[in-house]
Structure formats: structure tokens, C-alpha cells
Amino acid sequence: MTEVSPPESPPRSQWMDVWHQFKSHRGALFGAFVFLVIVLAVYIGPFIWPHDPQFLPQGRAFIDLRDTRPVYVALWDAGAKIDWSHPLGTDNLGRDTLARLLFGGQVSIAVGLTAMLLSLVLGTLVGVVAGYFRRLDGVLMRLTDLFLALPLLPLILVASLLFRDALSAVFGPEGGVFALIVALIGLTSWMQTARIVRGDVLALKEREFVLAARSIGTTNTRLITRHMLPNILSPILVSATLGIATAIITESALSFLGFGFPPDFPTWGRLLNDGVDRLVSYPERSIWPGIMISLTVLSVNYLGDGLRDALDPRIRGR
Amino acid sequence: MLTFAIRRLVLSVPTLLFISLVIFLLLQLAPNDPMAQMPLTVPPEVREKMREAMGHGQPIHIQYFKWVLQFFWIEPKVFIDWLTADSFLLGWLPDTSLYNGELRVISWQTRSPVMDIVVQRIPQTLWVVGTAYVLAIVIAVPIGIYSAYRQYSWFDQMGTFVSMVGFSIPPFFSGVLVIVIFSVQLGWFPSIYDTTHKVVDWESFLKQLNQMIMPVMVLTLQITAQLSRFMRASMLDNLNQDYVRTARAKGLGEPNVVLVHVLRNSMIPVVTVIALGVPSIFGGAIITEQVFKVNGIGQLLITSIEANDLPMVQTLTFVFAVLIVMFNLIADLLYGVLDPRIRYD
Numbered sequence: 078m079t080e081v082s083p084p085e086s087p088p089r090s091q092w093m094d095v096w097h098q099f100k101s102h103r104g105a106l107f108g109a110f111v112f113l114v115i116v117l118a119v120y121i122g123p124f125i126w127p128h129d130p131q132f133l134p135q136g137r138a139f140i141d142l143r144d145t146r147p148v149y150v151a152l153w154d155a156g157a158k159i160d161w162s163h164p165l166g167t168d169n170l171g172r173d174t175l176a177r178l179l180f181g182g183q184v185s186i187a188v189g190l191t192a193m194l195l196s197l198v199l200g201t202l203v204g205v206v207a208g209y210f211r212r213l214d215g216v217l218m219r220l221t222d223l224f225l226a227l228p229l230l231p232l233i234l235v236a237s238l239l240f241r242d243a244l245s246a247v248f249g250p251e252g253g254v255f256a257l258i259v260a261l262i263g264l265t266s267w268m269q270t271a272r273i274v275r276g277d278v279l280a281l282k283e284r285e286f287v288l289a290a291r292s293i294g295t296t297n298t299r300l301i302t303r304h305m306l307p308n309i310l311s312p313i314l315v316s317a318t319l320g321i322a323t324a325i326i327t328e329s330a331l332s333f334l335g336f337g338f339p340p341d342f343p344t345w346g347r348l349l350n351d352g353v354d355r356l357v358s359y360p361e362r363s364i365w366p367g368i369m370i371s372l373t374v375l376s377v378n379y380l381g382d383g384l385r386d387a388l389d390p391r392i393r394g395r
Numbered sequence: 396m397l398t399f400a401i402r403r404l405v406l407s408v409p410t411l412l413f414i415s416l417v418i419f420l421l422l423q424l425a426p427n428d429p430m431a432q433m434p435l436t437v438p439p440e441v442r443e444k445m446r447e448a449m450g451h452g453q454p455i456h457i458q459y460f461k462w463v464l465q466f467f468w469i470e471p472k473v474f475i476d477w478l479t480a481d482s483f484l485l486g487w488l489p490d491t492s493l494y495n496g497e498l499r500v501i502s503w504q505t506r507s508p509v510m511d512i513v514v515q516r517i518p519q520t521l522w523v524v525g526t527a528y529v530l531a532i533v534i535a536v537p538i539g540i541y542s543a544y545r546q547y548s549w550f551d552q553m554g555t556f557v558s559m560v561g562f563s564i565p566p567f568f569s570g571v572l573v574i575v576i577f578s579v580q581l582g583w584f585p586s587i588y589d590t591t592h593k594v595v596d597w598e599s600f601l602k603q604l605n606q607m608i609m610p611v612m613v614l615t616l617q618i619t620a621q622l623s624r625f626m627r628a629s630m631l632d633n634l635n636q637d638y639v640r641t642a643r644a645k646g647l648g649e650p651n652v653v654l655v656h657v658l659r660n661s662m663i664p665v666v667t668v669i670a671l672g673v674p675s676i677f678g679g680a681i682i683t684e685q686v687f688k689v690n691g692i693g694q695l696l697i698t699s700i701e702a703n704d705l706p707m708v709q710t711l712t713f714v715f716a717v718l719i720v721m722f723n724l725i726a727d728l729l730y731g732v733l734d735p736r737i738r739y740d
Contacts (some may be wrong), residue, residue, distance in 0.1 A: 226410060226723065227417065228715030230678040234700055235708060239424055326565045330682055333567045334697060346567070353571060353686075360575045367568035375563035382559075 098387035105383015111376035115369070119182035128163075128176035130343060142171035147361050168362060169355070178365055181343040186373070188258055188328045188344070193320035195263030197270060201313060204274025205301055209282065218275070221268050229265045233327070236261055237336045254338050258331060262324050270316045277309045311388030318381035322374045329370050345370045400728055407720050412463070414716045419459050422709050462500070466713065469497045470510050504704045512707070513692060513714065519590050520691030523607060524680045527614035532669060535619045539626020539665075543634060544653060554623060561620030566679060570613045570686035577609060584609050588689040610687045618676065625668050629661040636660075663733045670726035674719040 099105055134142045147166045150157040159166070165174040207217035237257060245253035281287060281304075290304050329346030331337035338344050340351075345366040352362030437445075453461075499508040542551040564572075578586040585606050594600050633639065634657055642652045681693030688694075692711060699707035 223410065223413060226716065226719050227414060228674070228678060228712055228719060230681060231696055231708075231712045231715055232418070232421070234697070235712065236421065238700060239421070322563070329565060330567060334682065334685060336700075349568065349571065356571065356575060357579050360579065363568075363571045364575065367564075367571060371560075371564045371568055374565070375560060378559060378563050 095387045099383055102383035102386055104379040105387070108376040108379025108383065111372065112380055115182065115373055115376070116186060119179055119186060122179045123176070123183075126176060126179065128173040130172060130176040130180040131341070132172060134171040139171050142167055144169055144171075144359070146359070147174075150361075165365060166359075166361060168351070174362065174365065177343045177348060178345075178369065181345045181348050181366065182369060182373075184255075184338065184342070184344040185325055185328060185346070185370070188255065188262070189321045189325040189373075192259045192262035192266070192324035192328070193317055195259060196267040196320055196324075197313065197317050199263060200267035200270025200316070201274050201306075201309075203267065203271040205278055205305065205309075207271065208275040208278025209297070209301060209305070214275075217271075221271050224265070224268050227265075230330075233261045233265060233331065234334065234336050237331060250339055251342055254342075258328055258337060262327050266320060266323060266327075270313065270320070273312045273316060274309055277312060278305060281305055281308055311384075314388060315381055315385045318377055318384055322377040322381070325370065325374055325377075396731055399731065403724055403727060407724055411717065411720055414720070415463060415466075415713055416459065418709060418712050418716070419462065420455075422705055423455060423458075462709070465498070465500050466710065469499055473499065473508075473510070500706050500710055502699075502704055502707045504699065504702050504707065509707050509710045512695065513711065516690065516692045516695050519689055520677070520680055520684065520693065523588075523610050523683070523689055523691065524614065524676055526607065527611045528618060528673070528676055530611065531615045531618035531622060534615065535622035536626055536665070538619070538623040540630055540653070540658065542623070543627045543630030546631065551627075554627070558620040558624050561616045562624075564616075566613050566617055566682050567686055569616060570610070570683060573609050573612060574686070586687070588687045590690050610683050610689060613686070614676070614680065614683055617679065618672070621672070622665070622669070626661070626665050629664050630657060633657045633661045663730065666733060667726040667730050670722050670729055673722045674715065677715060677718060 133139070142160070142163075144158065145160045145163055145166045146154075146157045148159050148161060148164050150166075151159050163173050163175070165178065167173055168177070203217055203221065207214045207221075240257055241254065244257045247253060248256050287300065287304060290300055295303075328337060328344065329349070332344050332346030333350045335350065338347055340347070348366040349363050349370070352359065352364075352366070356363060500510065501507070502509045502512060505512065538554055542548075542554040545551055574586045577583045583605075586609070588606050588610060592599065592603060592606070594603050639652060639657060642656050643649075647656075677693070680691065681696060683689070684691045684693040685697060692714070696708065696711045699711065
């Protein structure tokens with residue numbers, strides 16, 4: 078008699094649930110959209126906008142092309158030197174600002190993503206090992222505390238000067254600085270992830286399914302990769318998004334202080350710094366890179382906020 | 396509580412020693428030469444002797460030991476002498492003369508004791524950073540309280556958005572932005588902070604205020620953004636607790652419930668966050684000082700890194716580390732004092 082009525086909607090998987098919640102967070106959706114647009118623009122843009130960011134006009138063209146203002150300046154200043162083939166103007170050497178902005182974005186975003194990956198791998202490794210193997214817990218957590226007590230920005234500044242030449246000899250001037258900055262940011266930002274992951278692993282270890290898995294003879298490696306990691310994926314994802322934001326800001330800060338990439342190699346922080354000297358006549362040279370940095374960081378922060386809401390079942394639907 | 400405090404204090408000594416070792420070893424890798432800025436006319440053998448006199452060829456552990464001795468033993472002696480002789484706070488005490496001509500940490504740039512320069516620079520940093528921090532606390536706490544009390548109201552939404560923006564705009568951009576707006580376009584404030592300016596009367600006080608507005612604004616925006624979010628979260632945690640319902644049920648007025656019962660409990664984590672944030676603010680001030688050309692300790696660090704002035708970099712980095720460890724300790728102790736449930740005994 079008890080006929081099972083078919084469910085009104087098909088069962089949803091966990092990821093569908095997450096996506097459903099994520100969708101309802103307007104800020105997160107907007108953040109994801111803006112970040113995606115920036116990434117696409119920066120990586121596909123150079124194919125559509127084929128000016129060479131490093132191109133230096135020679136002779137007469139140099140005088141003609143240098144120091145043009147963005148086209149919108151003509152709205153309030155009819156006498157401004159503008160050129161419709163360079164909508165955002167050129168710098169004091171006649172290089173196209175838009176092309177430099179796009180190229181700088183590639184570097185900044187690449188640094189942000191790789192540094193985030195490095196710090197994520199380190200943090201997860203330390204966190205899982207500390208949480209899972211009790212014997213190593215004390216040592217690793219003291220190490221984390223020590224890292225948290227280090228004055229990081231001064232040390233990054235010092236180290237970026239110390240190892241520059243050694244790495245440049247191996248990877249070339251730009252590649253060396255890239256590796257150096259990624260390594261420095263990654264090595265100094267894994268501590269928060271490690272703490273969160275350790276806490277979650279400690280709690281998970283006491284659950285029945287772990288006991289069950291262990292009782293059928295699962296090895297430690299398999300237990301960690303098959304049972305632990307999927308369960309701590311959400312805090313890792315959230316700290317990943319927030320990690321991108323901090324990495325981009327740190328890289329720009331380094332470049333801004335003159336400790337980052339070499340001078341003629343544009344990144345957003347570097348472009349901002351280069352513009353500061355002629356801020357009075359050409360404010361746009363600093364403002365556009367600054368807007369790009371802030372917009373990227375803002376969108377990533379909103380994305381992280383939304384992910385946290387979507388992935389944490391306890392606050393889901395609040 | 397006392398035993399806990401003493402235990403923490405004792406524990407921070409090995410931490411500091413370890414950090415000093417890390418800093419020292421890292422800097423030992425630096426390709427540096429104290430004689431790099433000497434005139435080239437100095438003959439090589441004299442140069443070598445001068446290097447030896449500065450202890451350059453000594454084994455690393457002896458160099459480290461001497462630096463620690465100078466930093467923890469000789470410099471405090473100089474400081475106490477200064478305190479009892481010249482400072483207006485404790486100058487009435489009988490003069491001590493603990494320091495008698497031992498070698499202090501000497502800067503390679505200026506050939507004068509490093510700590511003297513640091514002490515000269517600290518007031519500039521403290522004025523800007525301290526004002527910004529106090530101002531940020533005063534602004535952030537009421538914002539946090541009100542946006543938690545009216546959760547999801549337009550004020551809360553606005554506050555969330557503004558703090559997200561303040562959180563995302565790095566100080567080197569917001570600094571440049573306010574310079575463009577207030578200094579270049581409007582011409583209200585000077586873009587360069589004049590540290591030689593002395594406050595003697597009302598007029599000069601106004602000028603000081605005028606030049607402080609922009610750096611303080613940039614730092615305050617950043618700190619307020621973080622603190623108000625934290626305050627809001629902490630208030631929200633407490634507003635749904637049973638004791639709040641009890642307080643309302645027994646007929647207490649709404650201001651009383653929120654501003655006495657809830658606020659007191661929500662301030663516990665916020666106070667520790669405030670204490671923990673102090674050292675990172677000094678780090679963040681490095682950038683703000685660079686933007687507004689304030690010659691505080693952040694700017695000192697940058698110039699000495701660029702000039703390869705090893706003792707100065709070493710000491711400054713370590714001063715930052717001492718600040719971090721000290722405020723961690725203060726935060727821990729405050730937590731115990733404010734929250735009787737956590738007494739660590």
C-alpha cells in the first residue's frame with residue numbers, strides 16, 4: 078500500500094548544492110564574473126590589441142608618440158595631446174599604456190596564482206601532517222608560530238635583494254625575479270592555511286568513517302588522500318581565493334617599493350610606481366594600474382566571501 | 396594568571412633568540428662589505444685592517460654572540476642612562492652611568508650608533524601610525540556595533556561594501572589617489588610630509604594637522620575596514636546568545652542590553668585583534684611612509700636596505716620582531732584578563 082512517491086526534484090549532488098548557494102550570493106557571482114573578465118582580457122587581449130608593450134619608437138615618431146594623454150582627457154581639455162590609436166595614451170618613451178597594462182596584468186596575475194598554489198601546497202602539507210601524526214604536531218605548530226612571529230615584509234624586502242643575482246643567473250633576469258617573488262610570497266603566507274587545515278584534520282580524525290576506513294586496513298596515505306582531503310577541500314578553496322588577493326597585493330607592494338621586477342618590465346605595481354614621479358601632469362599612468370590592482374583584489378575577495386558561504390553547510394542558507 | 400604571564404614571558408626569550416638567529420643568518424648570506432663606501436685611495440692593506448677592526452673576518456658564531464650582546468646588554472645600558480639623565484619622564488632619578496664606552500651597533504652608512512638613529516625616527520612613525528590606529532578604533536567599533544545590530548539593513552550593506560573596498564585597495568594606491576585628489580586637484584594638503592616641522596603655537600599645530608591628514612586617512616581606511624568587519628562578526632556571535640534573551644526578558648532597556656551586556660563580551664576577541672594588529676601596522680606603515688615621504692623607521696629600513704647597511708637592517712628587522720612578540724604576549728595576557736573563563740591555569 079505504501080507506494081513510494083517519486084521525489085519532486087532529482088537528487089542534487091554536493092557540488093550542485095554548492096553552486097546553488099553560490100549563485101544566490103550576488104557579490105560572489107559578480108566577483109567571479111569580474112575576475113574572469115580581467116583574466117581573459119589580460120591573456121587574450123594582447124591578441125586583439127597587438128601593440129608591443131616594449132616597442133620604442135625612433136626618431137621623429139618618438140617625439141610624436143611620447144606623452145600622449147588618454148582620449149577622454151579631450152572632454153575637458155581641448156588642447157591635450159591625444160591619439161585615437163592609443164586610447165589610454167603613451168608613456169614618456171612612447172610605449173602604449175593599454176598594451177603595458179595588459180602585459181603587466183599577465184605578470185601580476187601569474188605571480189598571484191603561482192604564489193597562491195605554492196602557499197596552498199605548503200600550508201596543506203604542514204596542516205595535514207601536523208594534524209594527522211601526533212608526534213610531529215608540536216614541532217610543526219611551533220614552526221608555524223615562529224613564522225607568524227617573523228617580521229615578514231622587512232624580511233621579504235631583504236631576501237628579494239639577496240637572492241636576486243643568484244636566481245637571475247639560473248633563470249634569466251625576468252624568470253629569476255619571477256621565481257624569487259613567487260617563492261618569497263609562498264614561503265611567507267602558508268601559516269593561516271596550515272592552522273585551519275590542522276584544526277579540521279584533528280576534528281575529522283575522531284569521526285567514525287575514519288575509524289571504519291582504518292579498520293579495513295586503509296593505509297595512511299590512502300586515508301589522507303581519499304578520506305581527509307575531500308573533506309577539508311572547502312577551507313582550502315576559501316584560503317586559496319583569499320591567497321590570490323594577498324599575493325597580488327604583496328607583489329605590487331614589492332614592485333612599488335622598487336624591490337620587484339626590473340624597471341622596464343611592467344607589472345601593475347611597477348607601472349604605478351613609475352607613474353608617481355609625474356603624477357601632476359599624467360595622473361592616469363598611476364591611476365589605471367591602481368584601479369586594475371584594486372578591482373582584481375576586490376573581485377577575488379568577493380569570490381572568496383561567496384565561496385565561504387557556499388561551502389560551509391553550517392552557515393548555508395542564512 | 397601570574398604564573399602564566401611569567402611562563403609566557405620566559406618562553407618569549409628563546410623565540411626572540413631564534414628569530415634573531417634567523418635574521419642574522421639570512422643577512423650573513425648577503426654579499427656585503429663595510430668598506431664599500433670608503434674612498435678608493437685607501438690602500439688595500441689598510442682596508443683589510445679596518446675590516447678586521449670591525450670584526451668582519453670573525454667566525455659566524457662569534458659575530459652573532461657579539462651582536463646579541465650588543466643588542467641585549469649594551470644598548471639597554473645606554474637606554475637606561477639616557478632615561479635617568481635626559482628624559483623628562485624619569486630625568487629626576489639620580490644619574491646612572493652604566494655605559495662606559497663599549498662598542499655599540501654601528502651603522503655602516505653614518506658611522507654612528509644604530510639605535511640613536513632609530514630613536515630619532517620613531518616619533519615620526521608613531522605620530523602618524525599611532526593617530527591612525529586610535530582613530531580607526533574609534534571609528535570602527537561603533538560601525539561594527541551598529542551594522543551587527545541592524546544586520547542586513549542598508550547601513551550594514553553599505554558598511555560591508557565600504558570595508559570590502561577599503562580592504563582591497565592597497566595603501567600604495569589609496570595614497571596616490573588621495574594625493575591626486577586633495578593635493579594636485581584641490582590643493583588642500585601638502586603631498587610631502589615635513590618632519591622638520593615643529594609644533595610651537597596654534598598656527599604650527601594647524602599646519603602639522605594639515606600635513607598629517609592624508610597619511611592618517613590612508614592608514615585609517617585600511618585598519619577601519621578590517622576592524623569593523625571583526626567587530627560586526629563578534630557582535631553577531633553574541634547577539635543570539637541566551638544571556639541576551641535573559642537580559643531582555645528581565646526588562647532591561649535596549650541600550651543597556653547592547654552597549655553593556657553584548658558589547659562587553661564582544662570586545663574580548665576584538666581587543667586581542669587590536670593588540671595583534673599593532674606590529675603589522677608598523678609593517679604596513681613602510682609603504683605609507685614611502686608614499687608620503689615620511690622619514691620614519693619604515694623609510695629608514697628601505698634606504699638602509701638599498702645602501703647595503705647591514706647592521707641597520709639587522710637591528711631594524713629585529714626591532715620589528717620584538718614588537719610582534721611583545722604584542723602577541725600582550726594580546727594573550729589581555730585575553731586572560733578580560734575573559735575569566737580563560738585563565739590558563
